Amino acid sequence: MPVKIGGSYVSEAAVSFAKAQAEEGNKDSDVIKNLKEKFPNVNFTVGTKPFSGTGTNNVSISSKILKQMENDPEKRLEYEALIYDIANTDLAQGRKLKSGGFIIGDDGGLRAWSVSEHNDGNGRNIANLNKKNKKSWLDEMLVNTAKKKKSSPLKEAREKLLEKAKAKAEEKKSAAILDISSEGKALALSETSENISFKNTDELSKYLFQIFDVVKGGMTKISAKYLKDCVKDEKKMQSLFNNLSAADATLKARQKEVGFQGMRVKIDENGEVSMESSKSTVGFNGEKLKRQMAAAATKGDMKAVLALIEEDIKTLEDGFKNNMCDAAEVEKAKDLLAEAKEKMAKLPDRAPTPEEQSVMAVNMAI
Structure with missing residues (x-):
């Protein structure tokens, strides 16, 4: 789904990438150097001249736009998101291209250029893509391509890209909620729990199953009422995480003991925790x-x-x-x-x- 950022519509994956990268280097005055580090497979140049460069991964950026990116974090975010989409675009689209690339002009508009091979010689082509259209420039390119070809490799690639971006976003959400240290203690990360939420108990239960061994192993019984309270109450949710983390630490320590057969963890409607373990051994006289x-x-x-x-x-x-x-x-x-x-x-x-x-x-x- 296209997302508006600044004056441009770009993909969700592009926004996620640009935001993550902006946090790492938004004070770097050498914008081109910073872009080359973030997009190592793209050839960056300064200017707005088409038909320059070899290969199909060229991006030329107006010096005015680079200045905006240097001085304005929002502009940096906007154009890095745009470049993300560019970097993940197959410009060839099945054609025999000798070279090609994109240009971000003085006004922030996006153009694409290419030099292709034909039986009667080389052909040159340049297209202006309206980045302010509600359809992102990438969607617009897909629509134009679909007129020529029913099946679009670019569309398939973009769908895969969005799926990967969503998966990474879910992983980041899980990592931001809780980190389990080697001792098994729950450590809150820098992102506060105000940004952490679950829509319902099913969503919370799935998260607990993924993170905690005592839940995954079917050793835990949690009151349905307390789970509902945790969805609504940030402190109770953090207390639940801490208690399950402690239970995981106990499980890890006990698993090393000969005879340990399992444990049961019970959390009642008030969040009170009780644990019991079973042990069985055999030997010979x-x-x-x-x-x-x-x-x-x-x-x-x-x-x-x-x-x-x-x-x-x-x-x-x-x-x-x-x-x-x-x-x-x-x-x-x-x-x-x-x-x-x-x-x-x-x-x-x-x-x-x-x-x-x-x-x-x-x-x-x-």
Whole structure:
């Protein structure tokens, strides 16, 4: 949608870009140098003479306009927005151009020039584009092009450009609302929360889902009434952000603990927060298994112990996958299994005596 800035109609993407750039360098007296830094793919010259320069990315600017840009921040914003549209325009439009470019004249008007190849020689063309028309100059060019060609690469490029600009604007809005530090603390940025708003609880909920892990992970339950209050009340919204940020920090710290299985965060209608976490671990009784290994007097007895150790190893491996034990615990069980196999190789392959059987039964039971 065309946006009026100064005396010109330009694209929304151009306005967003120019505003962002103006904040960075609006006091730079060397306007051309500043423009070259912001638009590195454009060849800038001072003057209003057409058919000068090679390539199709030439922009000539009147010295009067440059002076206005130097002294007037609004004029700088207007013409940088205009240049943004120019820089993202395919002047060729499918034609075989040898060179081409744009001219911003003394009156701020925009002209386009080109030198194209024809079978009968080179052709020169210059067009005046009315930048004060309610349709932006870029829209006007698209309309003229559409008369010659049903499908316009420029129109498609412009649509993609606008989509990217809108996406970047949304990212900037999110970044301006809250920054989460490495410690998990919520830090308000320089842009005040007066400029931050959500139309409804759905919009706020989507934002919370994108930013906070405890929300994204389905671990948080927030009162519907409190969410509505946050949409209307800036302080409550900031308090909500701070509490969820603290919950994220807790989650991050607890996730490193063996046995941590999750947490629940509840925020009631008054904004009061309660958190609870769950923990579950698995392990094996190494000392008991060692006693059973010591009591085994035959290969048959040790085989029974081996079966118990193998069962424990499977449980530990499953537990390790679910953060219910660490790798060291699994290795201990595997080392014990290797020791039991080594010992079984040395035991006799016979039936146990009544006394051996009694000792083994006691150690298997306790």
